[in-house]
Amino acid sequence: MYSFGEYCIFDGKIKTHKLDLKYPICPIRNILSRFSDKWSLLILAVLYTGKTMRYGEIKKSLPDISQKILTSSLKNLEKYHLIKRKAYAEIPPRVEYSLTETGNSLIPSIQMLITWAENHFEEILRK
Amino acid sequence: MYSFGEYCIFDGKIKTHKLDLKYPICPIRNILSRFSDKWSLLILAVLYTGKTMRYGEIKKSLPDISQKILTSSLKNLEKYHLIKRKAYAEIPPRVEYSLTETGNSLIPSIQMLITWAENHFEEILRK
DNA sequence: CTGTATCCTCGAGGATACTG
DNA sequence: CAGTATCCTCGAGGATACAG
Helix, strand or coil: CCCHHHHCCCCCCCCCCCCCCCCCCCHHHHCHHHCCCCCHHHHHHHHHHHCEEEHHHHHHHCCCCCHHHHHHHHHHHHHCCCEEEEEECCCCCEEEEEECHHHHHHHHHHHHHHHHHHHCHHHHHCC | CCCHHHHCCCCCCCCCCCCCCCCCCCHHHHCHHHCCCCCHHHHHHHHHHHCEEEHHHHHHHCCCCCHHHHHHHHHHHHHCCCEEEEEECCCCCEEEEEECHHHHHHHHHHHHHHHHHHHCHHHHHCC
């Protein structure tokens, strides 16, 4: 297990997504914080169930996400190499998204989280 | 694996932390969203390394968290039964925090996430 | 030492209209 | 179909002062 004390002496760099050069690397702050927003995990999970999906299919799986946020979330996930984007030069346009190897390697962790959440649903929400 | 399509037909209830009664339960939206803020995972990880810690010790492990946010995060984690709070009637006051059984059961998932983040550090941040 | 009480900033997320 | 472009809301997070 890591020394969180050591890792966690950062000074507010989390927002800018910059790394602190003086200290070693806190995985939570520097990596996990990039995907711990409202939609990223859901998008990854949806992509996993569908293997490769078009923009509209993802949108349909997450009916209450706005176009803007879906687009920007996909860009963010692509930026960090968790998903890949393939655009076809057709009319009307077609764009397909799928998990990268890196993205796929995150799935077991997400599944473990989901399983935990399921198993502890009542405990968490009781009272 | 879950049908995320089915689970994810909620309509914007995530903010209020209310459950959607019409549909079954999406673990990500209804459970994980409660702890996917800036500090909760770090607090849980810190508490795990220290077993039971005083308020000031946690603060020292996370030097750049504000008092207000630490207090409210601890309250939130206590509300959902991930940590327990024990106050001693002394002067000056002493308050000790520790993981509950439920909180402890989340640790393996967090560790798995951290291990993943470590192993994919360069891939995620390259270029 | 462990908190409240205010006030404030800032950006994630959203609503809506438009485009190639 | 898969996006941009604007404008806006709202609340997480923070700074500071004070309290028991």
